Amino acid sequence: MKKSLLYLFALICSMGIFTACSDDDELTMSQVIETELAGTYEGKLGISVNGSELAKDIAQNISLSKSTTENAVKLELKNFTFMGMTLGDIVVDPCTVTESNGTYTFKGAQTLTLSLVGSCPVEVSGTINGKNIDIDIAVEATALQQTVDVTFVGTKAN
Template identity: 30%
Template sequence: MKKSLIYLFSLLCMLTLVTSCSDDEKGGTDDAWKEISKDYTSDKLSIGTVSTSGTISVNAASADKATIILNNVVAGESSVSVDATLTKTDAGYAFEGESTATTCNVKVSGTIENGKLTAAISRTLTSALAGTLNLNYVPYVNDMQIAQAHAYFDTGDAQMDAMLNGMAAPVVGQLIAKEVESVTVNLGEEGTFSFSFKKVGASEETVMPPAKLQEMIKSYLTWYEKENVLYLAVHKDALTILSGLNILPENIDLETILGLLTVEGDYYTIPLQVKEEDGLTTIYLNKDILVKAWEVAKPLVGNIQDETIQSILAMVDQVMAKAKEIEFGLVFKK
């Protein structure tokens, strides 16, 4: 009887040892989670269809918890820290978490397997601009409706400023109203954007980019807003593609276009100033970008053989050179 008990006890010990070894082989009790704590860049990092020059850092606290830091990966955010859960997989770990950043709420999920981090990142923008903006039309003389434009000039010449500030916005508003009866800007909370317009007398709206392209290019175009600046952003990958298509005018090259833009992480952006007042949203360009844009546009329009146009161009050139401050844009309502 005693020998039987000894044999039974020995058998139980062996089974326990085998089970323990088996668990270790499966990674259930090992310290493999410690090895994933590092910075992932370049060929060790994938965030979908676009490339990134940014970094994703992983700081694992245990086998089921980690802090994921997105550095220059999320549009509009230099760094986003996410508390994530870890789950063991056959080849490594899966992770998932979400966080509130400056411009948006961020969700991230993915895997760390065979030394490579693959992530899917989604944003929900928290800006009050998200939604549909319609160009505002206001009454003018003789029952005329004109588009509401915004213009402000400070050249240091009181007479010139009075003329420009009194005439520029109504003239532009009339020109727009003669051509289009509506303009709509759609700023999706997930980061997509598009605009549409309906020409006077047309039966349908023209949408840009066309609906059939929106899904294809949504990874390359986005927007965000912070500190009263609306940034329209294009991913660097898109401009690389554009440079190979040879579709720019003869005297305009890609470097000239890039000179108009601001670099923010993986994106080139156009910063648009925003003012909100009395239920209306004014979106406009300031002097810095207007002067740059004028230098690009001037060669394109300078050879037009029309005295009236040439006199207007000469005045614009003078204003751009003298102006201390310029604001020019359009007024929208939701």
């Protein structure tokens, strides 16, 4: 009888070795997007048209939020304005997110209607490493026969 109790006690004690805490579970991409990537990023824009730099170090915020598409974010650049021209909001959804060695990359493309230039294909790509973000936005303003390249470098504000 005493041996049975000893074996039972040993079994109960060894259960802690074979069980894991939920803290040990890895986050899914959806959870990473919601908890680590989504938020407002404060930084500076650089703008060039057909390869010629027009503006740099323009203070701007860009927001990332969870897309309705799996493993993707929604990118929003509100009130895109430069050189006195208001082009409107650049919103690209979805931008597919991938991870490699703790660095997250995202890509997306969409055709947007922007004031002053009309319908434009827009491509977005970016990299997030910790709280730092680098984004490239290419806008093909076919009505004006121009390619507008926008760079953004910033850090997460919240």
